[in-house]
Amino acid sequence: MACTHPDQKQNDMTYRFLMGSYTDSANQGIELLEFNPAKNQLDIQTIAAGVENPSFVIANKNGDLVYAVEETAGEEGGKVLVFERKENNENLNPIYSTNSQGNHPCHLALSPDEKFLIVSNYSGGNFTVFKALENGQLEQKQVIQHEGSSVNTDRQEGPHVHSATFDPTGKYLMIADLGRDVVATYSVDASSDQPVQHLIDNLMSPGDGPRHLAFSPDGKQVFVIQELTAILEVFDFSEGNLNSKQRLPLTSPDFEGNVGAAEIRVSTDGNHLYASNRGDANTLSIFSKQENGEFTLEEHLPSGGIMPRNFNLTPDGKYLIAAHQGSHDIVVFERDQKTGGLSSTPWSTKANKPVYLFALDTQ
Template identity: 55%
Template sequence: MKKIIPLLFCLVALSCQQKTIETTSTMNYQFLVGSYTDGPEEGISLLTFFPDQNSLSLQTIAEGIQNPSFVIEVGNQVFSVEEIEGIVGGNVLSFEWDDNRQSLQQLSTIPTNGNHPCHLSYHDGFLVVSNYSGGNFSIIEVQEDGILALRQIVQHSGNSVNSDRQESAHVHSANFSPDGKFLFVADLGTDKIYSYQFDPEKPEPASLFEEFPMNPGDGPRHLTFSPDGNEAFVVQELTAVLEVFSYNEGKIISKQRLPLTPEGFEGSVGAAEVRVSPDGKHVYASNRGDANTISVFANNADGSYSLVEHVPSGGIMPRNFNLSPDGDFLLVAHQASEDIVVFKRDQTTGKLTPTDLSIEAPKPVYLFSLSN
């Protein structure tokens, strides 16, 4: 009997070792999580999703960042806003990953010169930060060592018909065209999308090309392009509409307006995010307020888009969501219910099926998909 016990111990130890090896090699998806913070122990988080194990994990990778509501990765560097206000506005910060990609080391910080920065985009060494309350956007050059340098500030002015939300300019996002030659800026306050020519060789890279008025009261929020670059999709926050535009050489033309609420819906709305599936066959948009839904639209053979379904988002205030890189899953971040939930996605129909998988997260408001 005394000889059997060591043998059993060895077998158990070997079994544990094999399990550890299998766990570390299991396929996973990772997302940077932007959030609103309540204390110095909070900040930028890393969400890891193991589909085979049906598990989620969340860890803080950069503490003490105030309201990092928008965060992106470029190579080995990570960039985040601090959505705050002050004499020189909010901040943009740069980081690099440690060797194990388990934490972020801060490299640089720079004021945005506009209050409440809420969106970042990147192209060829330049960051563009949208300052919601400031009504402007800032262009920042990223040097090789991650140090940030201000290149240009562009101020918007004007208002629109919604006196509560459109009393002044509110730049909500800025996105580069697929070829990087143009910058499209969505201004919720002026009800316009602005197209700027972008030339990195000029001291001030952005110059106004054209303005595109939206329907009065729309409140354009976020914009994204189709994989082939021929269409642009705009989520209109205040009217809860997904608008489809054709795109060519810095210009957009409206093709279709798709409501994010079913016929007869009564209650408040707040459209938030728009994403396109990797294959370009489906478009997804979130709606907050009393709706709390994700809407799914299909790309038809004739080039039009049609509703597939409105799906309850599984929480309260789905400010942001994202798809896994392979398009198999869709994860939703809920600001008010403070959780992140997982849906399985049918790549043929685009339909979403709720899973029982979710994780608590402090006021999550943005998910950026990392490539493993």
Template identity: 50%
Template sequence: MKKLFSFFLFASLIWGCSPNKPTEVKEPTKTYSFLVGTYTDDPNQGINQLDFTPATNSLEVRVIYPGIQNPSFVLANASGDEVFAVEEIHSETGGNILSLQRSNPSEALKQITTMPTFGDHPCYLALSPDERFITVANYSGGSVSVYKIEENAKLRHLQTEQHSGKSINEARQEAAHVHSTVFSSDGNFLLTADLGSDEITIYDFDPNSPEPLTINNTFKTQPGDGPRHMIFTPDGSELLVVQELTAALEIFDFQSGKLTSKQRVALMADTYKGEVGAAEVRISPDGNHVYASNRGEANSLTVYEKRDDGKYWGIQLVSSGGSMPRNFNLTADGKYLLSANQASNEVVVFERDPATGKLSETDLKVEIHKPVYLHRLAN
């Protein structure tokens, strides 16, 4: 791997540094709930709900919306009564976006709207801060679409912006591939990560316009990076981007719709020579630690600490507990991390030390068919 960015020393980053650890009894009545997006192979599969109760070492899974094709990304509004999902498929009008409803978390979902995404293989959704709009990233289609969320979760298509371009990785970057979208905390901007063209596009977002998106500027990442997923820090001043193809985490300053690269750190030690496939990035509830997953031959989770000087440093590298950790998420209190391992068909539970941010794999895991996204529900 080329040294395109500053590598950090993993003094304690060796496999086996976080052995399986039985979960101790804590908070007897606490249950954490997640929506689980999956890839499907039969009509009985679909959107799942996972309920995790540490006190009883319980991981319960049930299908709450079967019959949907490849709901690889699923999210809910803050109250949890409106749920949105993609069907990651291709057709004449692209994939689909669905809106669904339920009155409480024990119910199954009922469909409200199904609409085309106007681009093949939609793979990511983002809600505006006021929950009035939703955007979808079309991976194979290389586009981003915007919808208005109307009364009773009905969707109305407003706009589709087509991307173009390619980059140096001929196998993966032969065309535009929009992999994610994220709103700024004030809702004034929408950012898109395009793996195919090595670009992060910053759109102005005008909620009062019939077509809310207008390009403000575009940031070009290093050739071959393949920007995948993004997340803002809690105060909205920094954007963290995981570069899939170079297995890098890049930290940007974000001010007035402009990005400035501040730091690049690796997901692996510089001695690692295997296949990579960086996937997800998350921030701890207190904003002090960052987590990133790496697929390929690595199948790992990397932990970073934000130091007083504002720099991020790698402090731990652990196995994801399975194969192909496409996604993972933290509980709202930051006590646990759940890793969705797509190829090994399981979700694995880690305990997290809130002070150090480090992870310890527990012996808790549950079988789910091809889990690829975990959305945390409010509990």
């Protein structure tokens, strides 16, 4: 798939993203998105066919190992897959597969030292700790089950572990549990046979439904996407404790309709936050850091499609690429690196239910 953007002068650079999706046929699977502004190209190709519902896919720092989930259910949960990736051959080579030990795995996280892979199992209400071996195989170390519920009887009838995020030091692991309204802090000790141990349950507001979170570049703040209330919450972070500082709505005061906040991204300088909101909103929200350290809203703007479940910034911060599960497309925005503002471009392309974008190296 390709599109063109006429009369655009850019450096000849190709941005590359692994793309996770929900699949409808055996010839679908993990895909590679390549975007070259100078060549007016936005292309998608399948690089691992036959993977069922690879809704989350990441790579190690070298880019030679790719990890993906199969968001499915079974006696031992869904699947976790490992692939070898070679620079001159984009097709992924499968090298390992194991069960996730919880139904519908929906998120993966590598520790900063890449010694551990954490798999979040949404329907299972648990997360699994794997030791990542040098040969690409995984050694299961722990399965940690959450218990409890919260006030939204439709969505919070039990635990729903939605994501796992390491702090920049790798000493702490933050688990967002949508079903319990908790962001739980765990300590990480790589030398222990049980490397992950519970420290603190940071309670969210009832009905929030924490989904994803991100750290500021200095590791002193945490930004949490509250899916069910469409709030971006700003916390101070210290030794695993979260102290709420701001609750920033992802809708305007006069908005009426369903919401479904989905993703949070932080600019590399830490001065801008971006969040997506699904439901009837279908927006991207931009927040800027002020001199007093607080964030203020710049704009809620249409995401360019339906159900912006995920989006990402190019590594140089020049573009934002939004993936729309509902309208089956990818849309590119140009980003002002000083103001953080986004402007529409004609670049877009069709994609089958895209739900995650992981930035690879540029070429």
